Amino acid sequence: MGLDIRIPLGLVFLIIGGIMALFGLYTHGDAALYQRSLGIDINLVWGGLMFAFGAIMFFLGKRHKAPEDAPDTHNSAPSARPRH
Numbered sequence: 001m002g003l004d005i006r007i008p009l010g011l012v013f014l015i016i017g018g019i020m021a022l023f024g025l026y027t028h029g030d031a032a033l034y035q036r037s038l039g040i041d042i043n044l045v046w047g048g049l050m051f052a053f054g055a056i057m058f059f060l061g062k063r064h065k066a067p068e069d070a071p072d073t074h075n076s077a078p079s080a081r082p083r084h
Contacts, residue, residue: 007061013051017049017051020043024044024047
């Protein structure tokens with residue numbers, strides 16, 4: 001199996017974080033929306049953090065090389081050992 005869990009996990013966080021960050025950018029000047037969070041644009045902050053986490057996971061998953069198949073130990077070539 002060559003699928004690393006970091007790739008789909010990274011994609012999920014990239015997509016959700018991107019949507020949240022874009023929504024935070026779109027509603028950045030709306031004081032009534034962010035009144036409960038003391039004026040902090042929480043969608044932009046957490047969307048950016050989720051996007052960064054997703055980018056790191058996706059990058060690490062893509063960078064990791066899957067182990068090669070085990071080498072064939074049953075060669076058809078004759079053994080170099082002398083027979084007695």
